[in-house]
Amino acid sequence: xxxxxxxxxxxxxxxxxxxxxxxxxxxxxxxxxxxxxxxxxxxxxxxxxxxxxxxxxxx
Numbered sequence: 001x002x003x004x005x006x007x008x009x010x011x012x013x014x015x016x017x018x019x020x021x022x023x024x025x026x027x028x029x030x031x032x033x034x035x036x037x038x039x040x041x042x043x044x045x046x047x048x049x050x051x052x053x054x055x056x057x058x059x
Contacts, residue, residue: 024030041049041057 023033038049041053043053043056044050
């Protein structure tokens with residue numbers, strides 16, 4: 001799998017309800033987006049996110 005590099009801090013955009021709802025309803029795009037984010041956060045490739053990995057990704 002291709003590893004996607006995220007910026008040191010993940011940026012959060014303010015989205016309206018319609019945008020979020022449509023993204024979640026688009027199952028393929030949602031799964032792809034979540035998978036890319038998870039893979040970028042899972043630094044040690046153990047398929048689990050530790051507290052340290054989460055803090056490094058979001059903190």
